[in-house]
Amino acid sequence: MYLNQGIGKIGENLACQYLEKNNYKILKRNLRCRQGEIDIVSYDETRKELVFVEVKTRTSLKYGRPGEAVEKVKQQHIKKVAKYYIYKNKLANKPTRFDVIEVFLNNSNYKIEHIKQAFE
Secondary structure (H helix, E strand, O other): OOHHHHHHHHHHHHHHHHHHHOOEEEEEEEEEEOOEEEEEEEEEOOOOEEEEEEEEEEOOOOOOOHHHHOOHHHHHHHHHHHHHHHHHOOOOOOOEEEEEEEEEEEOOEEEEEEEEEEEO
16 A cells, blocks of 8 residues: 555544444445445534535655645545435435545654635
8 A cells, every 4th residue: 555545544434433423424435436436425414514525645745735635626626425325325305515534644743734614
């Protein structure tokens, strides 16, 4: 496994733990289809919303904040995959949102920033 893939996997695992501790149910991880991929599909039990989560993990801010990597093209791919998931699981008319979780790794420490409704 490449170093960045390993770091990404650690970030996704930490993001899932964070979400579960904050009253989210993890429905699917690494959802892939022809249109692209979504890291985490979850359900916000508090707000009763289907949440599509992109996780970005970094060990430094050398290339900017992690969430800045979720540019318009990536957002469009995520939206297409979300539409596919909603169609496939017959979830039309359910409230949905798109979040970004930034994970900052520093040796054995980490920090999580949850950006709700990061894009529409």
